Amino acid sequence: MGSNARVQAPAQNTGNVIRDSALGIVPRTVEPYLALNAAVWDAGPLSAAEVELARLRNARHTGCVMCQAVRYDVAISDGLTEEKVQMIRGAEPDAELSARERLLVAFVDQYNLDPSGIDQGLQNALLQEFSEAELLHLSLLVAWFNGSSRCAVALGGMPDAMPRMEISIPR
Amino acid sequence: MNWIVQGLDREQLLDRLPAIGGAFRQLYESVFELPQVSAETLELCRLRLAQLHRSAADFALEECPVSAPQRAQLQDWPQSPLFSDEQRACLAFTEVYAMDCSAITDAQADAVKAHIGEEGLVALLQALGVFDGLIRLGLIWQAKPAGVRQHGQ
Structure with missing residues (x-):
């Protein structure tokens, strides 16, 4: 994993983690990026807790420390x-997950x-x-988070560990 | 034949959930209009991803014209004289991205930036994300892309 960031983030502080990241230097895709991210959270039938479980399982595959x-x-x-989050951290999902949650994890793994x-x-x-x-x-949420997570890893500068941080959906 | 809604191609499946599928397609289409990387270079990278995923349907698809000889030699691009230095840097980056994005080296990223700059590297990564995503969706759904034109491989 690259220890140095490969791209300089824009010199701005809008408070939006996507606009203020390296993605902000390609303005034409920022709006479609934000729109897709919001749609994944807002416009589908899965609950936010299920979206998050799938996102975190995907982040385990891509090795994105920040996403995790x-x-x-x-x-x-x-x-x-957090107890539920820990249940999807292992190579094999915890037996205490529901059948639905295990299937969700199986789909992310297959993808x-x-x-x-x-x-x-x-x-x-x-x-x-x-x-x-x-x-x-x-x-679609796995496809989206997989691509954005891979992007974050490939841009370099990822620390070896980060503390848990709670954020809102950037809009 | 896809197993979610039989008889539909990949784009028709995306349209069944338009609020998200439409946003995904919009992002996909926007990357071909980016000034930082030529559409032809991006198309070569998309086609190389299709080869690495063994998706013949995605390889047969044409999002942007590339020459028939380049298509034919894409699998062996390191030995071919048909690819520019910019295309070679982007293809080398694409191959590692497809296998393990954490294995991309600073040298590979620098080679891309030497031709298309930092903005180009970000644009390339955004494009690879949606290309790889759409190919994987087609594979896991077992749904072919719409509008496939046949090309000799």
Whole structure:
């Protein structure tokens, strides 16, 4: 992992973590970026706690220290506990997770490790537990967070560890 | 055949959840208009990701014209004289990004910046994020992209 940031963030402090990050130096994509991020949180049928669980599981795959340290306040308000977050930290999800949460984790793992290898068993289990809209929401939020998390890692400057920090959705 | 809503292609699936799928498509389309990296270079990187993911459907797709010889030699770009230095730097970066983004070296990032600057590096990363995402979505949904044109590989 690169220890030095590879890109200088813009010299501004708008209070918006996306605008003030290195992404802010490409103005044309900032608005679509913010719109997609907000839509993932606001416009899908999955709860904020489920979105956050999937986001954090994805961050484990990409190795993004910052993404793993962040907790979105909407997910905490929705009832996501730190105990639950710890249950998805291991290579194998904790047995105390609900069947629905285990399937959510299985989908994120499949997306990251072998998207073309999804088997009939997982497909059927997902179809039984989630509605069509929920599956599309889950898919798109993983695609979005995976891309943004990879971007954060590739830009370098990631510390080895960061304290847990609670933030709001940047808009 | 996708397993979520049978009979639909990848873009039709995105349209079933328009508030999010539409925003994803808007970001995808916006990267081809970025002044920091040429659309042709981005298309080569998208096609290389398709090859690395073994997505023949995404490789067959044409988002921006690239020459037939470049398409044909893309898999062996390091040995080919058909690619510019800028394209070579971006393709080398793309390959490591696809395998393990934490393995990208400062030298690989510097090589990209030498041609397209810091803004170009950010633009390239944003583009790779949506390209990789759309390819993975097609694979996990088992849904082909709409509007595929056939190209010889």
